[in-house]
Amino acid sequence: MANKWVYLFTEGNKDMRNLLGGKGANLAEMTNLGLPVPQGFTITTEACTQYYEDGRQINDEIKGQIREYMEKLEAISGKKFGDIENPLLVSVRSGARASMPGMMDTILNLGINEQVVDVMSRKSNNPRWAWDCYRRFIQMFSDVVMEVSKSKFEKLIDKKKAEKGVTADVDLTTEDLQDLVAQYKVLYKNEIGSEFPSDAREQLIEAVKAVFRSWDNPRANVYRRDNDIPYSWGTAVNVQMMAFGNMGPTSGSGVAFSRDPATGENAFYAEVLMNAQGEDVVSGARTPMKIEEIKVKLPEIYKELLEISDKLEDHYRDMQDMEFTIEDGKLFMLQCRNGKRTAKAALKIACDLVAEGKIDKKTAVLAVDPRNLDTLLHGSFSKETLKSAEQIGKGLPAAPGAACGKIVFTALEAKNAAAKGEKVVLVRLETSPEDIEGMKAAQGILTARGGMTSHAAVVARGMGACCVAGCSDIKFAEDGESFTLGGKTYKEGDIISFDGSTGNIYDGALEVSEGAVEDEDFAKLMTWADEFRTMKVRTNADTPEDAKRARSLGAEGIGLCRTEHMFFEGDRIDAIREMIVADSREEREKALDKILPLQQGDFEQLFEAMEGNPVTIRFLDPPLHEFVPKTEEDIEKVCKNTGKTAEQVRAVIEGLVEVNPMMGHRGCRLPIAYPEIAVMQTKAVIRAAIKVQNAHADWKIVPEIEVPLVGILKEMQFVKKIIVETADAELKAAGSDLKYEVGTMIEIPRAALTADEIAKEAEFFCFGTNDLTQMTFGFSRDDAGKFLDSYYDAKVLENDPFAKLDTEGVGKLMKMAVELGRKTNPNLPVGICGEHGGDPSSVEFCHEIGLDYVSCSPFRVPIARLAAAQAAIVNK
Ligand code: ADP
Numbered sequence: 001m002a003n004k005w006v007y008l009f010t011e012g013n014k015d016m017r018n019l020l021g022g023k024g025a026n027l028a029e030m031t032n033l034g035l036p037v038p039q040g041f042t043i044t045t046e047a048c049t050q051y052y053e054d055g056r057q058i059n060d061e062i063k064g065q066i067r068e069y070m071e072k073l074e075a076i077s078g079k080k081f082g083d084i085e086n087p088l089l090v091s092v093r094s095g096a097r098a099s100m101p102g103m104m105d106t107i108l109n110l111g112i113n114e115q116v117v118d119v120m121s122r123k124s125n126n127p128r129w130a131w132d133c134y135r136r137f138i139q140m141f142s143d144v145v146m147e148v149s150k151s152k153f154e155k156l157i158d159k160k161k162a163e164k165g166v167t168a169d170v171d172l173t174t175e176d177l178q179d180l181v182a183q184y185k186v187l188y189k190n191e192i193g194s195e196f197p198s199d200a201r202e203q204l205i206e207a208v209k210a211v212f213r214s215w216d217n218p219r220a221n222v223y224r225r226d227n228d229i230p231y232s233w234g235t236a237v238n239v240q241m242m243a244f245g246n247m248g249p250t251s252g253s254g255v256a257f258s259r260d261p262a263t264g265e266n267a268f269y270a271e272v273l274m275n276a277q278g279e280d281v282v283s284g285a286r287t288p289m290k291i292e293e294i295k296v297k298l299p300e301i302y303k304e305l306l307e308i309s310d311k312l313e314d315h316y317r318d319m320q321d322m323e324f325t326i327e328d329g330k331l332f333m334l335q336c337r338n339g340k341r342t343a344k345a346a347l348k349i350a351c352d353l354v355a356e357g358k359i360d361k362k363t364a365v366l367a368v369d370p371r372n373l374d375t376l377l378h379g380s381f382s383k384e385t386l387k388s389a390e391q392i393g394k395g396l397p398a399a400p401g402a403a404c405g406k407i408v409f410t411a412l413e414a415k416n417a418a419a420k421g422e423k424v425v426l427v428r429l430e431t432s433p434e435d436i437e438g439m440k441a442a443q444g445i446l447t448a449r450g451g452m453t454s455h456a457a458v459v460a461r462g463m464g465a466c467c468v469a470g471c472s473d474i475k476f477a478e479d480g481e482s483f484t485l486g487g488k489t490y491k492e493g494d495i496i497s498f499d500g501s502t503g504n505i506y507d508g509a510l511e512v513s514e515g516a517v518e519d520e521d522f523a524k525l526m527t528w529a530d531e532f533r534t535m536k537v538r539t540n541a542d543t544p545e546d547a548k549r550a551r552s553l554g555a556e557g558i559g560l561c562r563t564e565h566m567f568f569e570g571d572r573i574d575a576i577r578e579m580i581v582a583d584s585r586e587e588r589e590k591a592l593d594k595i596l597p598l599q600q601g602d603f604e605q606l607f608e609a610m611e612g613n614p615v616t617i618r619f620l621d622p623p624l625h626e627f628v629p630k631t632e633e634d635i636e637k638v639c640k641n642t643g644k645t646a647e648q649v650r651a652v653i654e655g656l657v658e659v660n661p662m663m664g665h666r667g668c669r670l671p672i673a674y675p676e677i678a679v680m681q682t683k684a685v686i687r688a689a690i691k692v693q694n695a696h697a698d699w700k701i702v703p704e705i706e707v708p709l710v711g712i713l714k715e716m717q718f719v720k721k722i723i724v725e726t727a728d729a730e731l732k733a734a735g736s737d738l739k740y741e742v743g744t745m746i747e748i749p750r751a752a753l754t755a756d757e758i759a760k761e762a763e764f765f766c767f768g769t770n771d772l773t774q775m776t777f778g779f780s781r782d783d784a785g786k787f788l789d790s791y792y793d794a795k796v797l798e799n800d801p802f803a804k805l806d807t808e809g810v811g812k813l814m815k816m817a818v819e820l821g822r823k824t825n826p827n828l829p830v831g832i833c834g835e836h837g838g839d840p841s842s843v844e845f846c847h848e849i850g851l852d853y854v855s856c857s858p859f860r861v862p863i864a865r866l867a868a869a870q871a872a873i874v875n876k
Pocket residue numbers: 038090091092093094101102103104105106108240241242243244245253254277278279323324325334335
């Protein structure tokens with residue numbers, strides 16, 4: 001049998017959204033529920049995919065079915081498409097699986113032409129309506145199908161309105177519209193070079209093609225990437241009989257919500273614009289009637305709408321967003337869907353529906369999009385604010401939140417300004433460890449260079465600071481005292497705003513609304529999520545403050561403490577630098593002696609903050625280029641501390657220069673060359689653990705020592721031996737029976753490939769997916785941003801693999817490592833601590849391959865808790 005490419009609304013239902021798209025599935029469902037829906041048919045998402053496979057052609061089989069279903073629709077409507085006796089007009093509407101509002105355009109009144117408009121005029125005795133339909137159709141078809149800019153048509157209307165001295169389209173007469181249609185046709189011919197198509201069937205096929213084509217427009221591609229929608233899904237096309245909202249004062253178009261999408265309050269809301277078609281409502285040219293007025297002026301319609309709203313909400317068990325048209329006093333439903341909402345509203349609605357007995361807790365947990373929580377945990381710009389904002393650029397959405405303030409260019413200025421109570425944003429080419437305090441003081445951090453795992457991005461996420469990274473359009477002036485972006489020049493003190501959740505950068509000050517973690521519904525939903533999830537959620541925390549914050553957001557341990565980050569603060573970086581420039585074991589040990597008490601103190605605080613929950617401490621892994629002193633000032637300091645001359649220090653630095661530092665002398669490669677580093681760190685961990693254990697008899701402290709960047713079993717054996725010898729000696733000296741574990745981060749492909757071997761020594765695995773992604777793709781973490789855009793354009797990749805786990809490649813290595821590792825040790829604990837640990841779709845993958853925990857930056861902990869719960873529910 002041939003494929004079925006087309007479905008009548010009566011043949012579908014709400015569970016067919018993969019095939020019929022969200023709009024099509026819901027039009028079918030509303031039809032099944034007996035609601036007044038203008039009938040029609042849906043061309044499937046598979047037909048869209050087929051269109052691309054056929055080289056952007058609609059093949060004959062699909063065309064044939066479209067013709068066949070048009071005949072069925074003619075029979076249902078009692079009208080004929082393209083007929084000059086009793087013409088059928090339709091709308092052509094796109095509708096993907098996941099709603100992509102505003103991404104693809106709708107064409108109304110299709111099937112009209114010079115003869116049809118005359119019949120319509122005559123039969124209805126309403127020529128104004130007929131000509132209004134015609135002029136709208138030419139405009140929409142030209143814009144959507146032929147890509148003649150809408151504004152060219154708008155100009156002609158504006159001119160006409162000015163001539164006639166009227167302000168609204170509705171004040172134009174039949175004759176005005178007739179004249180506009182003539183003008184439009186001339187415009188069309190000038191732009192396209194041929195006559196405006198009058199054949200209804202040709203109009204239809206061209207419109208369907210345009211919808212398929214729009215799936216690939218740049219706006220749609222960006223929206224998909226931001227919202228995790230795969231390109232392969234395709235969009236469906238709905239062809240539907242028109243219901244006319246532009247027939248006069250008893251007709252209109254509107255939208256309704258079953259609850260308030262901003263606050264979640266259980267209050268029905270609707271808006272209607274009389275004598276209008278769909279697009280007029282959004283265009284904002286006329287002010288629609290609000291709910292109070294509808295109640296009074298259209299009591300029957302109000303009552304019917306309210307009933308339908310209740311019915312649909314009960315049926316879908318979620319807040320509904322509805323579109324409708326009134327044709328000469330009769331109501332028609334054109335769309336319903338689970339409405340988009342703010343995070344706050346999402347939580348309230350989910351909790352209220354449970355309280356009302358309409359959904360259970362499981363459904364409530366599934367109803368909230370974890371990605372949406374970002375705005376709740378951080379500040380954000382309101383939709384209203386953004387409407388009038390002037391965007392000047394876009395970078396990577398590195399750390400969520402909203403920032404607005406005066407520009408400063410150095411960490412010191414940021415610190416000083418903040419001390420005076422000023423709000424500043426730190427704009428840098430890139431950040432480095434000494435910027436930490438300035439980053440903390442600033443409202444947000446904006447960098448011209450670096451990717452999602454650059455220093456600025458990682459640190460900002462940890463602190464919960466807003467960060468937009470890698471905005472390569474920022475061009476700094478030679479003297480570094482100003483930069484240009486979006487055609488404007490900005491200097492210190494000028495005000496900008498940016499959004500770390502979208503990467504958008506705006507000129508001037510935008511109002512920031514604060515996050516609200518204290519929200520009652522949030523707490524409730526999180527408790528429910530915790531009941532369902534099976535994976536633990538830990539945090540990546542490098543400082544006691546991060547650890548405490550994460551704990552308060554529900555972290556059940558630390559999955560990654562990057563010990564080198566503990567030296568980002570204050571003068572501590574100096575000790576690390578002394579260690580780096582040491583050229584004898586003696587010198588190195590002297591530097592390490594300074595570091596030991598600092599580390600021990602930090603570890604004690606981490607154990608304290610985690611209250612007996614597990615803490616994984618990763619041994620030093622400083623990519624040297626991030627830590628070597630660079631400025632004269634820094635070098636001088638090192639000289640003072642070590643007694644070396646500047647020449648000597650420079651010579652050491654030169655000796656350390658690596659062509660490819662990310663693959664250089666870091667991770668476990670350090671203690672293999674310099675075992676004393678591992679000795680010092682082991683002492684610090686064990687001493688801290690003993691101390692905290694002694695202070696809290698009811699906690700069971702089991703430090704997890706993690707060796708980074710292992711790829712060879714013997715690397716692990718070498719470093720583990722040092723750790724075990726040192727730890728056992730410490731424990732013996734203290735008379736302690738404390739247990740500890742030594743494991744590894746799996747971040748080198750070779751470690752995944754030989755995981756059965758590695759698991760003989762490693763007592764736990766944790767996937768370091770930042771490096772694993774870097775090494776698997778061979779993409780530099782810091783530079784990938786420079787070419788990823790061209791990859792998106794060429795459809796080589798759809799997403800940044802550093803943000804969304806590449807389940808096919810990197811994921812395959814992970815799966816293999818879990819299986820191999822557990823073959824050696826069936827009880828091997830395995831977690832993930834890369835940035836992916838806080839990305840909802842990556843969390844789901846981690847659940848599927850059997851990880852014990854995910855670990856993410858503190859502010860992502862609630863997101864991971866919710867995502868882990870959803871993964872557990874969905875994969876039951
Ligand atoms: P979007 O997905 O952008 O909301 P729609 O396909 O829902 O686009 O179309 C936008 C508007 O066009 C609808 O809200 C409705 O007002 C109008 N519209 C679409 N189809 C019809 C129809 N068959 N009859 C009347 N109006 C329609």
